[in-house]
Amino acid sequence: MNSKHYIYIVIGGSLWGIISIFIKEMYAMGLTTSQIVALRSISAMVILALYTVGIDKNLMKIKIRDLHYFIGTGLISIIFFSWCYFFTIEETSVSIAVILLYTAPAIVTVISRFVFKELWTFSKIIALMLTFIGLILVTGYHHGISQNLSVIGFMTGIGSGIGYALYSIFGKLALRKYHYLTLITYTFIVASIFLMPVIFTIDPSIVLIDGHFWFQVFNLGLFPTALAYIFYTNGLVHLESSKASITATIEPIVGTLIGITVFKEILSLEQLIGIIMVISAIFVVQFEPKKESPLSEPSLN
Numbered sequence: 601m602n603s604k605h606y607i608y609i610v611i612g613g614s615l616w617g618i619i620s621i622f623i624k625e626m627y628a629m630g631l632t633t634s635q636i637v638a639l640r641s642i643s644a645m646v647i648l649a650l651y652t653v654g655i656d657k658n659l660m661k662i663k664i665r666d667l668h669y670f671i672g673t674g675l676i677s678i679i680f681f682s683w684c685y686f687f688t689i690e691e692t693s694v695s696i697a698v699i700l701l702y703t704a705p706a707i708v709t710v711i712s713r714f715v716f717k718e719l720w721t722f723s724k725i726i727a728l729m730l731t732f733i734g735l736i737l738v739t740g741y742h743h744g745i746s747q748n749l750s751v752i753g754f755m756t757g758i759g760s761g762i763g764y765a766l767y768s769i770f771g772k773l774a775l776r777k778y779h780y781l782t783l784i785t786y787t788f789i790v791a792s793i794f795l796m797p798v799i800f801t802i803d804p805s806i807v808l809i810d811g812h813f814w815f816q817v818f819n820l821g822l823f824p825t826a827l828a829y830i831f832y833t834n835g836l837v838h839l840e841s842s843k844a845s846i847t848a849t850i851e852p853i854v855g856t857l858i859g860i861t862v863f864k865e866i867l868s869l870e871q872l873i874g875i876i877m878v879i880s881a882i883f884v885v886q887f888e889p890k891k892e893s894p895l896s897e898p899s900l901n
Contacts, residue, residue, distance in 0.1 A: 605838040606886055609847040612832030617854025619824035621862060625816050629806060633686045636820075638798035641678065643821025644829070645788035651826070652781045659782045666777060672770030673783065674790030681763030684756040691753035695739030698852050700757025702735050707765035708845040715769060718840045723887050730881035731849045737874025738856055768841040771833060780833040787829070846885045853878050 626636050652659050662670070688697040706728055712718040767787075774783045806813050836844045853875050859865040 603886070605835045606843075606847055606882070608831045608835035609839065609844050610850050610882065612828045612830070612835065613848040613850040614854045615824050615828035615831065616848075617824075617851040618858055619820075620855055620858055622816055622820040622824065624863075626820065629810070629813060629816075631802065631806075633690075634798050635802050637679075637682045637686070638792075638795035639802075639817050640820050640825055641788055641791040641795050642799065643817050644825035645785070645792040645821075647818075647821050647826045648781070648785040648788055648830075652785045655781060659779050660785070662778065662782065662786060666774070669770055669774035669778075670783070670786040670790045673767050673774065673787040675794060677763050677767040677770060678787060678791040679794055681760050681767075684760035684763055688753055688757040688760055691750060691756065696753065697757055697760070698739050698855075699732075699735055700754065701760045701764055702731065702849055702852065703758060703761035704765040704768075705731060705842065705845040705849060707761055708768050709842040711765065711769050712772075712841045716772065716841060718842050723884055724842055724846070727846050727881040727885040730877045730884065731846060734874040734877030734881065735849070735852060737870045738852060738878065739874075740868075740871075765845065768836060768845050771836055772841045775833075775837050780837055781830070784826075784829045784833050788825075843885050847882050849878055850882060 623636060626639070631639070649660075685697060685701055688700060709718070709720065709724055709728065713720055771783055771787075832844070832848060835847075839847075856865075856867075856871060856875065860867050
């Protein structure tokens with residue numbers, strides 16, 4: 601397997617990892633979590649639709665009977681995952697939310713065994729173990745667990761992992777029929793339709809007169825959303841869902857590094873060890889000997 605497809609996944613995960621830069625800016629403007637999620641989806645939808653039409657307007661054609669794929673990626677994955685994840689952060693802590701979110705690679709690996717007949721191999725099991733232990737060290741989850749973890753927080757945290765995992769599952773199914781740009785664009789069209797009412801709760805004075813607001817909305821829609829999903833989904837075309845999901849765990853590592861470099865947070869020795877373990881897992885999963893059958897979709901050059 602050409603390593604460039606793993607590189608696409610790493611780039612996509614890394615772009616997801618820089619989202620805190622834009623989120624903090626928007627929180628500072630007084631926006632709520634729901635408003636930020638809605639703005640992210642709608643701005644990404646506009647960017648993706650314009651880009652896809654510019655590439656080939658025929659990519660916007662889908663069959664009504666296939667709408668369930670995009671409901672799966674847009675509603676069940678994007679919206680459900682976002683709500684569960686942000687609720688878990690509020691109910692528990694960021695570190696616990698991240699750990700529960702990144703049960704996703706294990707969930708993808710289990711589901712993919714039955715849906716796509718992907719094998720559970722030694723390489724994948726080792727990579728999952730490295731990822732999980734590494735993330736525990738990176739987030740500091742092992743400190744003060746009993747104080748922060750509630751039943752509802754645990755349930756929504758696992759829900760975020762399930763929702764996150766389902767993008768790779770529904771996405772892989774849709775990629776059997778559609779170009780990856782078609783998949784991403786309709787994913788955000790569906791998500792935006794359901795999130796549109798939230799937009800009307802934003803203070804009109806911000807929307808109408810604050811140029812910085814629109815600049816941040818564009819950045820949020822472009823970098824950690826549209827481009828991130830373009831790279832990740834393009835890699836998903838050619839890789840097993842389980843491999844793609846494990847490789848994408850670079851996201852919280854980049855998030856941690858952003859915290860250190862941008863927000864002047866301190867990197868501990870155990871976090872450094874955790875980062876090395878997660879990065880090692882990304883290399884381990886590439887040593888999978890099983891042959892894969894890439895879908896006949898155009899990819900980035």
